[in-house]
Each structure stands twice: as structure tokens, then as C-alpha cells.
Amino acid sequence: MAAIPGTVSDSEPASAVVTAVDTYDVRFPTSRELDGSDAMNPDPDYSAAYAVLRTDAGDGLEGHGFTFTIGRGNDIQVAAIDALRPYLIGRSVAELCADPGSLARDLTGDSQLRWLGPEKGVMHMAIGAAVNAAWDLAAKRQGKPLWRLLADADPEWLVRQIDFRYLSDALTPEDALQLLRAGREGAAERAATLGERGYPAYTTAPGWLGYSDEKLTRLAKQAVADGFTQIKLKVGADLDDDRRRMRAARAAVGPDVRIAIDANQRWDVGPAVEWVKALAPYDPYWIEEPTSPDDVLGHAAIRAGVAPVKVATGEHCQNRIVFKQLLQAGAIDILQLDATRVAGVNENLAILLLAAKFGVPVCPHAGGVGLCELVQHLSMFDYVALTGTTDQRAIEYVDHLHEHFEDPVRIERGAYLPPTAPGFSGQLKAESIAAYRYPGGTYWAAEGEEAAV
Numbered sequence: 272m273a274a275i276p277g278t279v280s281d282s283e284p285a286s287a288v289v290t291a292v293d294t295y296d297v298r299f300p301t302s303r304e305l306d307g308s309d310a311m312n313p314d315p316d317y318s319a320a321y322a323v324l325r326t327d328a329g330d331g332l333e334g335h336g337f338t339f340t341i342g343r344g345n346d347i348q349v350a351a352i353d354a355l356r357p358y359l360i361g362r363s364v365a366e367l368c369a370d371p372g373s374l375a376r377d378l379t380g381d382s383q384l385r386w387l388g389p390e391k392g393v394m395h396m397a398i399g400a401a402v403n404a405a406w407d408l409a410a411k412r413q414g415k416p417l418w419r420l421l422a423d424a425d426p427e428w429l430v431r432q433i434d435f436r437y438l439s440d441a442l443t444p445e446d447a448l449q450l451l452r453a454g455r456e457g458a459a460e461r462a463a464t465l466g467e468r469g470y471p472a473y474t475t476a477p478g479w480l481g482y483s484d485e486k487l488t489r490l491a492k493q494a495v496a497d498g499f500t501q502i503k504l505k506v507g508a509d510l511d512d513d514r515r516r517m518r519a520a521r522a523a524v525g526p527d528v529r530i531a532i533d534a535n536q537r538w539d540v541g542p543a544v545e546w547v548k549a550l551a552p553y554d555p556y557w558i559e560e561p562t563s564p565d566d567v568l569g570h571a572a573i574r575a576g577v578a579p580v581k582v583a584t585g586e587h588c589q590n591r592i593v594f595k596q597l598l599q600a601g602a603i604d605i606l607q608l609d610a611t612r613v614a615g616v617n618e619n620l621a622i623l624l625l626a627a628k629f630g631v632p633v634c635p636h637a638g639g640v641g642l643c644e645l646v647q648h649l650s651m652f653d654y655v656a657l658t659g660t661t662d663q664r665a666i667e668y669v670d671h672l673h674e675h676f677e678d679p680v681r682i683e684r685g686a687y688l689p690p691t692a693p694g695f696s697g698q699l700k701a702e703s704i705a706a707y708r709y710p711g712g713t714y715w716a717a718e719g720e721e722a723a724v
């Protein structure tokens with residue numbers, strides 16, 4: 272029988288526990304180059320509220336997890352993770368890794384923490400960081416990349432990892448089990464295919480709103496040369512600018528490359544429909560986040576109004592229940608889950624299963640700090656052992672900040688190559704944390720001295 276997560280090795284004390292949860296406020300100065308700029312976020316400093324679970328297991332393994340923010344407020348996000356420390360210290364390492372769902376349930380179910388949500392916002396994202404750290408530790412202890420751990424896991428065990436509360440009108444444990452059992456057929460062949468071809472990616476690199484037309488054109492051509500078949504442009508600040516930028520992008524990539532557009536919640540429902548229709552001559556593939564992430568019926572109205580342009584959302588979708596409603600209302604064509612917006616891998620398993628049940632393709636949100644590193648595992652699990660397809664699917668790719676990670680993503684010919692190192696790939700290099708810790712890291716301290724002159 273294959274080892275299960277959390278198996279106790281001969282050399283470690285059976286009583287090994289989590290001994291420390293160290294947190295770090297890590298900020299990168301991305302606003303200097305307008306990397307990441309969009310219609311609602313003109314000057315993001317890509318940041319991670321970062322947590323490390325340490326243990327006394329004697330194997331030297333740590334669980335690393337984080338939540339992505341864009342700068343100010345990262346200190347609040349770190350404080351929220353700090354508030355979880357008492358729930359983590361002293362937990363049995365073997366039990367935690369054998370059943371990360373127990374941690375997810377304890378944290379999301381804690382009545383006093385729950386009051387701050389329920390299951391949304393800063394506290395929920397903090398729980399996501401802690402839960403993802405537990406999965407990282409579990410995968411490292413099993414010696415597998417997380418996608419492989421999930422793809423190899425018993426369907427019954429995976430179902431037990433999911434909190435079906437508020438979902439059973441759309442997805443029951445029996446539905447989930449059926450989907451996961453069906454997903455097992457041909458999994459070994461698909462894992463081999465994944466190793467050869469990778470998982471399709473699309474790139475947002477050309478399309479940041481602050482980039483000049485020249486830079487946009489150059490990067491769009493480069494993306495096609497690099498093998499990408501889809502790019503994405505930020506839109507929504509000025510319609511004339513968007514027409515000009517779409518024209519330039521379409522001229523750069525030709526008629527056969529998809530151009531998705533992303534408004535980052537800029538519009539009300541009516542203006543969203545009008546704006547997308549105005550850009551229709553340039554053949555946009557999807558409109559992403561046209562309006563508030565909470566407006567399920569608004570998305571449905573926009574979808575009806577802009578067809579055949581597809582509607583995509585999810586990076587700010589606060590939990591599995593809103594995803595359920597988006598699917599039930601027929602409000603989206605593309606579901607964009609995010610690795611650090613919800614309460615970690617367990618909730619994202621529920622979201623992947625919901626999407627599979629409704630037959631809606633998942634194209635995860637990535638970029639930011641380390642989001643590419645994390646979401647690739649979820650999509651690869653989905654391909655190998657759940658939906659069995661990459662049709663209509665692609666993981667977002669942004670070429671920023673990967674150099675700070677121990678196990679950075681590998682992109683070849685427009686595809687993510689599957690990670691092989693054990694874990695969830697979200698471990699920052701120690702020297703990057705030392706440099707970009709805010710405000711005391713070496714980079715920020717030097718900035719402070721410059722400002723003081």
C-alpha cells in the first residue's frame with residue numbers, strides 16, 4: 272500500500288508536534304515599474320503574508336504557506352495569521368499531515384473567528400495560508416509534489432477533506448466520490464502526458480495598463496514567439512485607450528491567438544456590457560472580473576449581454592458558496608479559482624469539484640507573488656485525476672518574482688512543466704525574505720535611509 276500523508280517514519284518521535292508558526296510581512300516594490308497595474312490597482316507592491324510551520328519531527332521539514340496581497344494591509348493579514356498560532360502549536364505533525372482537513376475545519380469552524388467572516392476576507396485568507404502550509408508539509412513528508420499527492424490519494428480520503436456545508440444542494444459527497452472515481456480512469460497515462468507536454472498557460476505579461484503601446488506590442492509578439500496561444504490585456508480605465516491597445520495587440524498577435532481582457536471589477540452591469548461590445552471588433556476571448564465579485568446576478572446579466580464573449584471571474588471570489596451560486600446562476604463561462612483567497616487546498620478541492628459537476632472549465636488566477644507556483648498543482652491534479660482534460664483550460668502566467676522561490680515554475684513552449692520537488696512549491700528563499708521583509712528588510716531599510724536624506 273502506498274504511504275499516506277503524515278506517515279510516521281522510523282526515525283521520528285511519534286509525538287512530533289508543531290513547535291512554531293513564524294510569520295513574515297514580505298513586500299516587493301513592483302509599483303516602480305508599473306508591473307501588475309490595472310484599472311483598479313494602479314500601483315501594487317506585490318506582497319506575501321507568509322507563514323512557516325516548524326516542528327520537532329527531526330526531519331528538517333517545514334510547512335510554508337502565504338496569502339497574496341498588494342502592499343498596504345499586508346501587516347493586517349500577517350496579524351490575522353498570527354492569531355491562528357494557538358490553534359497550530361502543539362498539533363501532532365502526523366495527524367495534521369494525515370488529515371489537513373481537520374485543521375481547515377477547526378479554523379473555519381471556530382465560532383469566535385467565524386464571526387469575522389463567516390468564511391470570507393482577511394481571516395479566511397489567513398486560514399488559507401495556514402492550511403496551505405499544512406499541505407506543503409504533508410507533501411514534503413510524503414516526498415511528492417502536491418499535485419501528485421492529490422492525484423494518488425484515495426477518492427474517499429479526498430472527499431473527507433472537503434467541507435460540504437452549504438454545498439449539498441449543488442454537490443453532495445456522493446457526487447464528489449463519483450467524479451473522483453471516474454477521474455481515476457486513465458490517470459497514469461495523463462500523468463505521463465503531463466510530464467511530456469506540460470499544462471497549457473496563457474500570459475498576462477504584455478497587458479498591464481501602465482505599459483506603453485510599444486512595450487505592449489513588443490511583449491505580445493514575444494509571447495507568441497514563446498509559444499503562448501493566449502494573452503491578456505487589462506482594460507477599463509479609458510475606452511479610447513482600450514480600443515487603441517486592443518488594436519495594437521490584435522495586430523501584434525494575429526487573428527488566431529486569443530486575447531482575454533480583464534477589467535478588475537471596474538464597471539457596473541450596464542457599462543460592462545457596453546464597453547465589452549465596443550471592443551468586440553477586436554475579438555476578445557473573455558471578459559474577466561467585469562464587476563463586483565459578489566454580484567452573482569450581475570455576472571449572469573453581463574454574460575447574457577456580451578455573448579459570445581465569455582465571462583470569467585474568481586480571483587476575488589470569497590468562498591466556495593459564491594462559486595456555487597455563480598455556477599447555479601449560469602453566470603460564468605470560466606472559473607478562476609485562486610490559491611490564497613479561500614481557505615486553502617481543501618476549499619479549492621470543493622471548488623474544482625463544483626466546476627467539474629457543472630462542466631465549467633477552470634483557468635486559475637495566478638501571477639502576484641507565488642500564485643503561479645501554487646495553482647499549477649491544483650490544475651495538474653484536476654487534469655490527471657478529476658476532469659481528465661485541458662480543453663478550454665489554461666493557467667495564467669506572469670513572469671514576475673519567480674526568482675525568489677526555491678522551486679520556481681518552469682514554462683516551456685507556453686506550458687507549465689509539472690513540479691517534481693516535494694511540497695506545494697510556495698517556499699520563498701531565505702535571502703529574499705531577509706531582503707524584502709517590510710519595513711526592516713535590507714531593501715526597505717535602504718529605501719528608508721534614502722527617503723530620510
Ligand SMILES: [Mg+2]
Pocket residue numbers: 533535559560586636
Ligand atoms: Mg484578473
